[in-house]
Amino acid sequence: MDNKLLKQKLAEKGMKITPQRMAILEAVYELNNHPTAENIIEFIRKTHPNVAIGTVYKVLETLVENGLIKKVTTDRNFMRYDGILESHHHLYCSNCDLIEDYHDAELDELLKKYFESKNISGFKIEEFVLQIKGTFNKC
Template identity: 35%
Template sequence: MNADLQKYRERIKSVGLKATPQRISVLKVLSETDEHPSAEMLMDKLKNEGSIMSVGTIYNILETFEEKGLILKLHDHNEVMRFDARTGFHVHIFNKKTNQIEDYFDNDLEVLLKDYLKDKLPKDVTLDHLDIALYSQSA
């Protein structure tokens, strides 16, 4: 198994899941795209790489990955579920005209927000994940 596939195998196993060929393929394709695909878009990408799976299998894998924290689930402005393998802090910019989702990374913003919220949240709340979405109408 090449180094890239081994990386995905280890990432899947690190959350207590069995690293099946289907799971490895889904995580690989999702990790190597910037498009934030829907399950159907992901199915087409997998098919182009020679991995043919039913949409139900893909949805089951995506749901399991999201539950285990391997991926993020987003809803575009049409309420279609889209997926992102980048789980660290970043902002999603939704373009309402093109229906594209773009990642925006800003470490200073993350520090600023976490510092601000540290003393503002109720004492029994621990910040696990911070999600920010911006919506654009530019072409």
């Protein structure tokens, strides 16, 4: 992804544009399989050897708050991040740490319809994420 676009994404959210933010946002996009902070640090070190670890965590938090990336939960004790904002679900591998995207507009529609009819009392739904747990044949 080119710098123009990265700058634009930050600017759209009214965020100050800094090299660190651009590098970290780009890393989340490039490392497309839900990278950890660790993965991101390793990646950006290649081009930005002196970015502080604390900065990476801070920037990731800020990017999440501003809706430029999302957190992906795992049953391990570290966080993972996702640069894909459009609604999608996740295939979690039971054998390894692989989390694959599962895009399915038909499923989204099905869920949306289902919960429109069936409204949950006392709760206002913002979004769904279906965790699909299982194993990949390749694993």
